[in-house]
Amino acid sequence: MTLAQQLRFAPRLMWREWKSGEFTVLLLALIVAIASHTAIGHFSDRISRAMVTNANNLIGGDLVFSSSRPISAEVRQQAEQLGLKSAETQRFMTVASAGDEIVLVSVKSVSAEYPLKGAVRITDELFGPEKSVTSGPSRGNIWLEARVLQTLQLELGDKIQIGDSTFTANRILTYEPDRGNNFYSFNPRVMIAKEDLAATNIVQPGSRVWYRQMFAGNSDAVESLSEWLENHAEPGQRIRNLDEDRPAVSEALSKAKQYMGLASLLALLLAAVAIANSGRHYSERHYDTSALLRCLGAQQNDILRIYLIQLCLLAFIGGILGNLAGWAAQGGLFMLISDLLPENLPSATLTPAASGMALSFIVLLGFTLPSVLRLKSVSPLRVLRHDLSPYPLSALLVYGGAAVMVMMLMWFYTGNITLTLSILIGSAIVIIIAMIGIRLLFAAISWLLPSFPLRLRAGIRNFLRRRREAVSQTMAFGLTIMAMLVVVFLRTELVTTWQGTIPDDAPNHFVLNIQKDETADYEEFIQSKNIRADQLYPVIRGRLTRVNDKPMVEHVSKEERRHESLSRELNLTWSPTLPPDNKLLEGEWWDGEATSGQITKVSVEQQLAERLAIGVGDRLTFFTGDRDWEAVVSSIRSVKWDNFNPNFYMVFQPGALDDLPTTWINSFYLEPTRKKQLVDMLKQFPSITLLEMDAILNQVKTIITQVTLAIESILLFVLAAGFVVTLSAIQSSMNDRLREGALVRTLGADRKLLKINQWSEFAGMGFLSGLIGVAGAEIIVAQLYQRIFELSYVPTWWAWLFVPLFSALLVGLAGVISSRKILLQPPMQSLRTLRA
């Protein structure tokens, strides 16, 4: 046959077989594989882009460049060339006045594009309902925090003076998307339009102004701008992106991405098992066809090409259908959880669709080719002697080939060689141990067979007789269960860890600037209102100037000089005890207060100590107000920055800093329904600064909910894939079972006996698979915990009992359900159909 003839003949032959359902199982396995791949691909792609966008809302852009001098036009031009959107803000401190009242405020002027990401939230009345807007105030208007109104004793609509200009106070500002974590130094915020800034005549050469330029757009462009800025930044200028600014969020995101990568990988592995299974089945069912075609004169290469053409067609169809199903599934998923998602969800990209299509070919050809190659070597003599089967392929070729395929796929898919090798080595160990284990078990069972109840023996003998097939089916179920367990174990662990990061009663309010003489009254107020509050921390502002008498400029490298701990004043505190959530890593905590004449001890946060190359025993010089003072490092400690409590880089021994200017800070949790009590607090303590953290807390919680949801839905896909694998594996031995069942019934066995046989066979297989699955999952999860997720691993003992029993039930049920045809179909019909 010429290639053209083959191209015409193969689809026709396929179409005829298609009509009779020959391809259903294989195609189904392929569709499930591609659908779960593309659905997970689209879903995690879109949701992780949404999460990044949402998280970027917290810094107001994808990239933020801040400077103590006006930012040059060159930077903006560069951004424009790269196609990035940009917005700018200026921040400075000044006095706002109304009538006789004055207050120190932090003014922020914003350009028309502000905010690039997220939204500003405002209210029309004090502690009233918030609404989100995506612009700043219009010209002549000013938005201000509630406490400015309180201090100046104003109502909305009144006039307020800043520099040479008069503004109308028309909204209360409750939330800025780019406020971030740095709220200690805030004086109450007021916001004006950038165009109004010049007229105030406040910003003069030499004034202290913080300039910020925010950028948003395509991630490649952001990346190149970031690089460009790195090379052009001057001292006092800083580039910030998400990773740097919100370690907790970016950590959650990166773990979620790793998890999704893993879940898709396991879905893929399941698919591979299913496809290899149905591929082998398909090929075995075509020995006769192949022999007949050869007998009628087709050549070996004709056979090979005909089946290759069919496989390619099948891969194409499976790729298309799988993509459609995956697309529909992710659409449905997004609809289900639309309440939790940002309104403008990023649209799907072509990448998952294209990779799904490619995967369809790779997986189908890769995992069925060894079986299909055997079709080529079927002897035409098989038409006369049915027992002639093609020579078995070498196990090395089949399993070695599959292992290499899987490894390439995993590597390509996750881009993570550690992950790939962990899973691969784990699986290899499991497979080898399981193979030996199953063989030993089979030997033990056949030795024990005479002592089994008579009614069970036939089923078990069945299982033993199909040893080869039983081993591979047990392995397939075992791997399936293993993959699903890995996903379940990791999900549980990750979700618990994340949800633990922010308890429901995490402090949602911060109080700054409590004066020394107010602390007693303040504590009484908190107690009388029954508010759950943390301890009060004293705060001293100071700048770290020297380490061991060496100026910081000489002590640290050029990059570290830009660290915010050096570029601005630090919040310093003292405490008799180690603050909660802090862990002592090195050195010792002090006992009691510092005595006069002794140098003060200080405990330094670990990451800062690392960056600034500070160790226990180093002498640090600080500058506060008008004088230098010294402390010696007595310990290094870790800090949980994301616990929403006041956290400090430097904690001092009490007693030594009493004479430095000090204010106190506090954090507490207040239910949203009790917000009105804040008005009482502001009335009694007009000079305090009250920060509401609900918005940020909610944002972080939303991110965690999204991540959790993504993970749970991905779990569903993996479970669905696993179930189809189970069914396809059982189905592939169905013909033999049908024929045998029919024979046994013809010979007089009743249905009850057959049913018991089926149950004992499938449940036995399920139990063994469950054991393999648990063992494998434990090995792999232990590896992953240690190497990838950096979590400590505790074996899940309950699984060892529960999973094998559950899997015995499940496989038993699936087996019996799909074998019911054996019981229902008249034996004559089975024999005749299978004969034809």
Next chain:
Amino acid sequence: MKPGKPNLQLVDAENQANIESKEAASSLDHHRIIQVDGVNRIVDVAGEPLQILHEVDLRVSRGETVAIVGSSGSGKSTLLGLLAGLDLPSSGKIELAGEVISAMDEDARAAVRASNVGFVFQSFQLLPNLTAAENVALPLEILGKGEATALSAEILKRVGLEERQTHYPNQLSGGEQQRVAIARAFVTKPAVLFADEPTGNLDKNTGDLVADLLFELNAENNTTLVLVTHDSGLAARCDRQVGMESGRLSEKIAS
């Protein structure tokens, strides 16, 4: 015949030369379609060699009908497989339609089968997923013939299954299935038809009808028929019978 590959033509040329030299030797060769010389077939059974065929010689002329009779396990089917080029002898020479198939590789033998040989099997060997018409069209498609549909419809009509063209094998009775198989065997107008117990799976009446059809079509097409059977009635309808016993062939006198 028109082999598709150049290397095949080389083999053909060689064989052609062979045949020509033989023709010079014997004028009978002109009509000879099958020639078997000293064929042995030895297989390995559990490490022990087992001789299935002993020094078999056989000559079949064009248009002749030959029955190979013998009891089960006598080696009839093995011989049939060798004659049709489905397998190779351990030693000896087999010529089919002028080609020394015992010296050919599998693909070359397949090419010979495609253009010269038809088969009818005891177990019908229809593809279960193909309709009657599609099963019949199969050998034409392998040959790359365009008019497969028309030809298969025509021959199905000839075997009396005009109404059953779109039926699948499991919707047909055994006799009908065998008629489809006969239609498939004749649709390429082969020079030789091999039949392996063609009525073995059928009851007496159906078997007779199928046999009638087989012989009728054989006569119409002037096909050489080699059939293997242990049914003496069927064997008796052939021009010639050869007996097979323990792998040795003996010419039987027509009774």
